[in-house]
Amino acid sequence: MSVNKVDTALEMLNKQLNQPITTALEVCARCGICAEACHYYVAEPKPENIPAARAESLRQVYRSEHDFVSSIFPAWTGAERLSEEKLAEWADTAFLKCTLCYRCMVNCPMGLDTPLLMSTLRTIATATGNAPELLEMLADAAIEKGKDPEMFLDFFRDSIEDMEKELRVLTGIPIASIPLQKQGAKKLYVALSGAHTILPVAAIFETVGEDWTLSIYEASNYGIFLGDASRAKTIAKRIFDEAKSLGVEEIVISECGHAYYVMRWLAPNWFGDEFTFRVRSIVEVLAEYVQSGRLNLDASANPEPITYHDSCNLGRKGGVLEEPRIVLGAVTTNFRELTPNREEAYCCGGGAGLVALPEAYDIRMSAGKPKADQVKRSGAQVVVAACENCRLQLGDLNGYYGLGVGVTALADLVVKAMRLPGDKATMENFMTTKATETAEKTIDKV
Amino acid sequence: MSFIVTTQILVALALIFAVFAFSQRLQAFSKLSRPVDKASPKGSLQSGVLYAYTLGMAPWSKESTRLHAVAYLRGVAFHVGIFLGLFLLVTSPWLGSLPQGARMILAICTALGALFGFSGLIARSMEPNLKALSTRDDYFAVSIVSLFLASEALWLLLPQAQILFYLVSAAMLVYAPLGKIRHCIYFAYSRLFYGKFIGSRAVLPHTQQGAR
Numbered sequence: 001m002s003v004n005k006v007d008t009a010l011e012m013l014n015k016q017l018n019q020p021i022t023t024a025l026e027v028c029a030r031c032g033i034c035a036e037a038c039h040y041y042v043a044e045p046k047p048e049n050i051p052a053a054r055a056e057s058l059r060q061v062y063r064s065e066h067d068f069v070s071s072i073f074p075a076w077t078g079a080e081r082l083s084e085e086k087l088a089e090w091a092d093t094a095f096l097k098c099t100l101c102y103r104c105m106v107n108c109p110m111g112l113d114t115p116l117l118m119s120t121l122r123t124i125a126t127a128t129g130n131a132p133e134l135l136e137m138l139a140d141a142a143i144e145k146g147k148d149p150e151m152f153l154d155f156f157r158d159s160i161e162d163m164e165k166e167l168r169v170l171t172g173i174p175i176a177s178i179p180l181q182k183q184g185a186k187k188l189y190v191a192l193s194g195a196h197t198i199l200p201v202a203a204i205f206e207t208v209g210e211d212w213t214l215s216i217y218e219a220s221n222y223g224i225f226l227g228d229a230s231r232a233k234t235i236a237k238r239i240f241d242e243a244k245s246l247g248v249e250e251i252v253i254s255e256c257g258h259a260y261y262v263m264r265w266l267a268p269n270w271f272g273d274e275f276t277f278r279v280r281s282i283v284e285v286l287a288e289y290v291q292s293g294r295l296n297l298d299a300s301a302n303p304e305p306i307t308y309h310d311s312c313n314l315g316r317k318g319g320v321l322e323e324p325r326i327v328l329g330a331v332t333t334n335f336r337e338l339t340p341n342r343e344e345a346y347c348c349g350g351g352a353g354l355v356a357l358p359e360a361y362d363i364r365m366s367a368g369k370p371k372a373d374q375v376k377r378s379g380a381q382v383v384v385a386a387c388e389n390c391r392l393q394l395g396d397l398n399g400y401y402g403l404g405v406g407v408t409a410l411a412d413l414v415v416k417a418m419r420l421p422g423d424k425a426t427m428e429n430f431m432t433t434k435a436t437e438t439a440e441k442t443i444d445k446v
Numbered sequence: 447m448s449f450i451v452t453t454q455i456l457v458a459l460a461l462i463f464a465v466f467a468f469s470q471r472l473q474a475f476s477k478l479s480r481p482v483d484k485a486s487p488k489g490s491l492q493s494g495v496l497y498a499y500t501l502g503m504a505p506w507s508k509e510s511t512r513l514h515a516v517a518y519l520r521g522v523a524f525h526v527g528i529f530l531g532l533f534l535l536v537t538s539p540w541l542g543s544l545p546q547g548a549r550m551i552l553a554i555c556t557a558l559g560a561l562f563g564f565s566g567l568i569a570r571s572m573e574p575n576l577k578a579l580s581t582r583d584d585y586f587a588v589s590i591v592s593l594f595l596a597s598e599a600l601w602l603l604l605p606q607a608q609i610l611f612y613l614v615s616a617a618m619l620v621y622a623p624l625g626k627i628r629h630c631i632y633f634a635y636s637r638l639f640y641g642k643f644i645g646s647r648a649v650l651p652h653t654q655q656g657a658r
Contacts, residue, residue, distance in 0.1 A: 047578035107510035111640025319648035
């Protein structure tokens with residue numbers, strides 16, 4: 001059995017060896033300059049937390065399989081044969097000791113793509129049954145849900161109807177609605193589980209008179225956390241098929257980093273020429289509304305010191321760096337940056353699925369220390385994050401390090417700053433309750 | 447046949463071996479697939495690639511090289527020395543008539559390259575992080591290249607050291623494709639892939655995004 005696992009892993013490794021991966025395996029000069037680029041290292045400065053050291057484990061096996069000198073004198077290059085113990089070590093490294101934040105790549109003098117190697121380790125770990133069970137279950141549950149949407153559609157419609165009542169109170173628009181499966185709509189908005197990512201955006205869309213429809217699916221894609229392209233593609237295909245059948249022009253992804261990353265940067269490669277939709281994060285759409293003056297905003301509604309955490313998936317991996325600042329500039333009066341920020345921002349420590357893994361709690365609290373320190377130094381009372389994973393992690397860091405901050409989504413601040421004829425107190429109460437419910441649901445799910 | 451001619455032939459053979467081994471590697475590499483990105487770019491791919499090969503390598507362009515400016519610049523100077531050293535090696539049969547002043551300047555440049563190489567070696571054996579990352583291959587690779595530069599500097603000052611210079615050069619050329627030194631052929635690819643990533647996604651350079 002163990003021989004099979006090792007063989008499967010080696011077969012998988014050989015299958016994965018394309019030009020970018022081979023380059024990442026070969027080019028490292030082991031200069032160690034990448035050390036402080038990793039939030040794990042900053043939190044705990046140990047050699048094993050250096051990105052180059054983390055990837056070295058894969059390089060050792062690669063050399064033993066593909067390098068002439070290493071096959072004769074393994075000790076010379078530090079080559080090692082793959083064993084089941086090493087496979088377990090790989091899974092541990094890939095799933096718990098790297099959040100695929102890409103900060104090391106931006107900081108490497110070679111531009112070495114260490115996260116690509118970590119993703120490869122995730123792929124191998126998943127293929128050999130070493131991936132965290134919970135991530136597999138969450139991915140499979142999403143796939144099952146996609147097979148028969150009728151099973152949950154009635155229940156979903158009922159919850160949307162409840163939300164519509166709140167929406168009308170909030171916006172003061174008696175015909176405000178949350179359209180579902182609207183044929184020919186311009187935008188398909190893909191939210192997360194829970195009203196907190198639907199209601200504020202619905203309020204914004206309805207106020208500006210957007211032609212939109214809500215996706216019946218959630219944006220989350222746990223397949224990508226597993227490094228399992230097949231499962232990730234199946235999960236993304238539900239949204240792709242829905243967008244295609246409705247004939248929308250654009251897919252708008254909720255404030256969720258990895259969901260945006262998957263649909264914006266990976267899905268077009270999976271679905272080829274049929275993928276004709278524009279994909280944007282809701283953050284980009286909000287920035288467009290602000291710049292075109294479609295929103296009537298009162299920045300004084302958010303007077304407290306506010307800062308912004310750059311989600312790695314949106315920012316460093318997606319280039320959504322200025323858009324949130326455009327929005328924040330219009331809806332706040334006391335915005336301050338975290339230092340460093342944008343492509344140099346620290347990961348919150350909960351990315352790439354870590355926030356969903358109970359066994360990762362201590363690890364992510366430790367790895368999140370650089371972020372907690374940044375927030376503390378900023379003096380902000382509110383941290384805005386355009387990613388659900390980040391918000392959950394920041395919430396936990398807030399409690400763990402006693403930061404005394406509020407953590408919120410960008411759309412929530414926009415709604416707060418919108419001059420609406422409706423009853424905002426109702427909205428705020430509703431959102432607080434729903435956000436708490438969602439957080440509790442997430443914890444229950446975990 | 448004189449000993450000098452023998453060593454010249456040795457270097458020529460080593461060079462042929464290195465070129466052949468590197469080209470074999472590159473040929474095998476070119477047969478590997480290169481994923482095509484079909485996602486519509488948010489920024490400019492060309493700007494990203496240009497940045498990756500130019501300003502993106504400036505010591506102030508990223509946190510890591512600002513923090514480790516001395517180590518980074520030492521590495522850059524070492525590599526500049528290597529390129530100069532290789533150029534001088536290939537052109538060495540025709541450099542006999544170089545004026546003494548020019549030989550002296552070139553000797554200083556290559557000697558500095560060697561010095562940076564040896565100081566990197568000391569850092570590698572002293573600093574805990576570097577020590578933990580290093581393999582025997584790392585130590586040997588930096589040593590042989592530094593020795594190559596040192597012997598070259600010596601030859602530029604003392605033509606009698608030509609035999610030593612050629613012997614060290616031959617050893618380095620034979621080792622280059624076999625060990626860590628071969629990372630040189632992947633460097634350009636690594637920067638290319640990096641440039642495409644940051645460019646198409648509008649992460650860098652900053653001007654793509656407007657004022658910051």
